[in-house]
Amino acid sequence: MTPLARTAAGLALATSVVLQLSVVNDLRLPLGPPQLVLVTVAAIALLEGPMAGSVTGFSAGLLTDLLSAHPVGQTALVMTAVGYLLGLAYTETDRGLAVPMLAVAAGSAAALLAGAVVAALVGDNGYTAASALKGTLAAVIYDVLLILVVLPPIRGLLRWMAPERRP
Amino acid sequence: MGRDSRRLRLVVALLLLTSFTFLTLDSRSGHGTFGGARRIVGDIFGPIAHAVHGITAPVGRAFSAAIHSGRDKNKIRDLEKQITILNQNIASDTENQKARDSLRNLRYFESRSNSTITWAQVITHGASAVQDYQQTVVIDAGSMDGIRKDMYVVDATSGTGGLVGQIVEVSRSTSIVRLLIDKGFTVTVQSEDEGLTKPATITGQGPNVPLRLVVSDSQYAIKVGQRFGTKAVPSTDGFLPVPAAIPVGTVTRVTTQIGDNGATADVQPFFTPGALDYVGIVLTQGRDVPRIALPPTPSPQPASTSPSSPASASATPSAVGQSSHVVTPTSPAAPPPTTPSAPRTSAPPSRPPSSPATHSPSPSVHKSASPSKVPSSAPRSSARSSPPASSSPKP
Numbered sequence: 001m002t003p004l005a006r007t008a009a010g011l012a013l014a015t016s017v018v019l020q021l022s023v024v025n026d027l028r029l030p031l032g033p034p035q036l037v038l039v040t041v042a043a044i045a046l047l048e049g050p051m052a053g054s055v056t057g058f059s060a061g062l063l064t065d066l067l068s069a070h071p072v073g074q075t076a077l078v079m080t081a082v083g084y085l086l087g088l089a090y091t092e093t094d095r096g097l098a099v100p101m102l103a104v105a106a107g108s109a110a111a112l113l114a115g116a117v118v119a120a121l122v123g124d125n126g127y128t129a130a131s132a133l134k135g136t137l138a139a140v141i142y143d144v145l146l147i148l149v150v151l152p153p154i155r156g157l158l159r160w161m162a163p164e165r166r167p
Numbered sequence: 168m169g170r171d172s173r174r175l176r177l178v179v180a181l182l183l184l185t186s187f188t189f190l191t192l193d194s195r196s197g198h199g200t201f202g203g204a205r206r207i208v209g210d211i212f213g214p215i216a217h218a219v220h221g222i223t224a225p226v227g228r229a230f231s232a233a234i235h236s237g238r239d240k241n242k243i244r245d246l247e248k249q250i251t252i253l254n255q256n257i258a259s260d261t262e263n264q265k266a267r268d269s270l271r272n273l274r275y276f277e278s279r280s281n282s283t284i285t286w287a288q289v290i291t292h293g294a295s296a297v298q299d300y301q302q303t304v305v306i307d308a309g310s311m312d313g314i315r316k317d318m319y320v321v322d323a324t325s326g327t328g329g330l331v332g333q334i335v336e337v338s339r340s341t342s343i344v345r346l347l348i349d350k351g352f353t354v355t356v357q358s359e360d361e362g363l364t365k366p367a368t369i370t371g372q373g374p375n376v377p378l379r380l381v382v383s384d385s386q387y388a389i390k391v392g393q394r395f396g397t398k399a400v401p402s403t404d405g406f407l408p409v410p411a412a413i414p415v416g417t418v419t420r421v422t423t424q425i426g427d428n429g430a431t432a433d434v435q436p437f438f439t440p441g442a443l444d445y446v447g448i449v450l451t452q453g454r455d456v457p458r459i460a461l462p463p464t465p466s467p468q469p470a471s472t473s474p475s476s477p478a479s480a481s482a483t484p485s486a487v488g489q490s491s492h493v494v495t496p497t498s499p500a501a502p503p504p505t506t507p508s509a510p511r512t513s514a515p516p517s518r519p520p521s522s523p524a525t526h527s528p529s530p531s532v533h534k535s536a537s538p539s540k541v542p543s544s545a546p547r548s549s550a551r552s553s554p555p556a557s558s559s560p561k562p
Contacts, residue, residue, distance in 0.1 A: 018212065021291040021305070022219040028292075028441055037296045051175050058182040061297070065189075066208040068295035068303070069335045069343045072201045073190030075297045080182045112298055119300055122194045128373060135298050 001052050008161035009044050009052065012154050013060050016040035017067070032135040034142030037064065038111055041079060042086045042104045042147060043154045050087030057083020071122055078118055082111045100151055101144050108143040112136035198335075209309075209338025217307050217341065220290040225258035269323035269445035276321060276328030282410055282452035285312055286323055287342075289443045294336075294343045302349035302374055304332075304443055309340045313450055319397070319410055320344045322438035323445040329437020330354065330397060330413045331446050344446070347371050347378065347415070347436055356380070356415050357398040363387055369395060369415050369434055377433035378416055389432045393418045399452075410452040 001009070020036040027033065041060050045053025060083075061076030068075075089103040116132035192200045270286065277284045287308035294303040308314050320331040332352065336343040345352060352371035357363065365384030372379055382389060395418070399411035416434035423431040 017296045018215055018219055020296040021293070022216050023223050025291060025293045026223070032298065033293075035297060051178060054175075054179045054182055058186065061186065062189075063208065064296040066201065066205050067212055068299060069198075069301055069345060070295065070299050071190055071193040071198060072204070073186045073188070073193060075295070075299065077183060077186035077190060079297065080179065080186055084179050115298060116300065118190075122190065131300065131373065135300070139298065 001048055004161040005048070005052075005158050008157045009048070009056055010059070012040055012044065012157060013037070013056060013063070016150075017060070017063055021067070029138070029142065031141070032138030034146050035108060035111070035139045036146060036150070038079070038082070038108060038139070039104060039143050039146045039150045040154065041083050042100075042107050042143075043151045044158075045083045045086035046089060046100050046103060046151070047155055047158055048087070049090040050084050053083035053085075053087030053090075054080050055083070057081070070119070074118055074122055075115065078111055078114045081114070082107050085110070097148060097151075100147050104147040105140050105144050108139040109136055112139045205336055206338045209336070209341055213305075213307075213309065213338050213341030216305065217290050220307075225255060265324070265444060272325070272328065273321075273323045273445075273447040276323075276447065281412075283450045284321070284447040285314070285450055286445060286447045287312070287314075288445055290341065292441070292443070302332075302346040302371070302440065303335070304344050304346065304446075305341055306344055306446060306448075307341055308448065309338050309342050311339050312448075314342050314448055319413060319449045321413055321447045321449060322443065323447045324443060325438060327414055327437040328447070330415045331438050331443065334448065346440060347438075348374060348376075348440055354415060355398045355400050355409060356395040359394040359396065365429075367395070367398075374440065377419060377435055379422075380416075380418065380432045380434045381429055382431075383429040385429050387430060389418055389421050389430050391418050391421060395434065410449045413449070 016037045016039075020033075024036050025033050037060050041053065041057045044056045048056075057079035058076050061074075061079035062072070064075045064079075065072040086103055086107045089099060112135055113132070116135075189201070273284050273286050276282075285308060287306040289304045290307050291305040293301075294305050295301065306320075314334060314337050316334055316337055318334045320333065322329045322331050330347055332344045332346040332349070334342050335345045347354070347369075348371045350371055350373040353368050354370075356367050356369050358367070363382065363384065365382065365387065367380065367382040367384075370379050370381070380389065380395060395415050397409055397411055397413040397415060400409040414437050416436045418432045419435045420433040421430070422433060
């Protein structure tokens with residue numbers, strides 16, 4: 001990633017965190033909230049590869065952790081892994097939306113379930129198996145739709161900020 | 168290619184290791200390791216979230232109202248626009264009205280519980296941008312407003328002043344509140360009526376699950392409809408003392424009347440988690456605290472009779488989205504919601520005998536002791552409520 005593309009990714013990430021907290025969490029959709037930050041990380045990973053995916057995932061997780069009340073590292077750990085794994089789908093996502101949608105569905109499920117497990121290991125027992133499954137189901141359903149909205153502007157942003165790079 | 172993939176693996180391993188180290192450090196130290204970093208990030212993102220909330224809260228309300236009003240888009244597109252504009256005006260008016268009501272609720276609770284309270288607005292529901300299963304809200308008051316970690320937070324949206332939670336993280340202008348319904352949140356309580364001498368606690372069980380009351384006295388009979396409030400626990404080891412007399416909840420179901428570890432019951436809190444808007448933070452509490460400072464009616468303040476009664480009456484019809492939820496928690500607390508026309512007459516029977524007595528002497532004693540905090544909340548209300556009002560006539 002060029003420095004400009006990194007700046008673009010950082011901007012997208014910060015925006016997604018603010019929007020998730022102030023807007024998305026307030027929508028009170030059935031089952032649970034969509035995971036805008038996760039989808040943003042997924043979009044960057046799918047567009048830029050596993051290196052960018054893991055670094056973006058780590059940054060997003062760390063930022064989330066520092067803003068929240070749970071231990072720092074809890075989200076960063078999960079998001080690094082998910083960003084890396086989603087980045088592995090990079091080469092096949094030149095065109096079309098089927099691969100990003102499938103990848104995001106798998107990534108959301110993995111992130112939410114792994115997040116619940118890590119939270120349990122840390123001793124933050126603020127959930128039940130039912131609420132974890134409900135949250136995962138919500139994330140998978142909403143995130144698959146959300147990637148359709150998030151992917152094009154992030155692709156545009158990355159191309160605009162770093163036009164010399166050819167995907 | 169081989170070199171690239173080796174570098175990639177190294178970076179990913181490093182990042183995972185760093186996360187794991189952070190996690191171990193922070194959970195071992197009880198969230199102390201990253202206090203400085205948390206404050207810095209909170210200082211940067213808090214004001215941004217606050218500003219975004221200021222834009223999205225009224226617009227979002229108007230937006231949802233517009234969606235519900237206009238199904239047939241082709242026919243009533245023009246009407247839709249007008250409705251959106253009108254709803255924006257209504258939303259900002261409602262905002263002002265709610266701010267006024269909540270301020271009055273807090274003042275009343277302040278005098279009832281003999282405590283100093285500053286008020287704040289909820290800016291985000293949930294502090295984590297990625298699902299973390301904790302029940303939290305972020306409020307727009309921080310260390311600049313005198314907020315400290317572990318302070319208790321009460322509801323100002325409804326008139327009950329019920330316990331909402333406790334401050335867990337503080338930055339300059341925002342703080343994170345852990346809600347009462349968060350799993351594992353425990354508070355020592357006492358019953359509204361006397362007779363319960365053994366210790367009792369109420370513990371959060373997670374979202375959409377009633378709170379659990381545990382009374383260690385197996386001889387004590389819990390009754391449905393019984394109300395519990397916080398019991399003062401003296402400060403030990405530098406922790407903040409638990410303020411007394413904050414209403415916590417009403418018993419909805421007795422689960423174990425006589426068990427090995429005592430009696431247990433389901434308890435409904437006095438606030439609606441999704442409808443939280445304005446809250447109060449208990450800064451200090453004076454002496455001579457009543458048992459539980461429960462409100463007699465949904466419309467308090469008997470002092471200012473004529474201006475306050477139409478104001479509180481109009482608060483109920485203004486229940487566009489959230490206020491309808493706000494009304495519900497008061498219904499188990501007091502019978503008056505069924506007869507809103509004459510609320511004040513039904514007040515005395517539902518009250519504990521101790522609270523009217525302390526109501527009159529407490530404000531004079533305690534407000535002279537710390538006068539600086541109380542007026543500070545008054546300018547905040549006018550400062551916050553005026554921007555939506557001034558912007559509303561423009562469109």
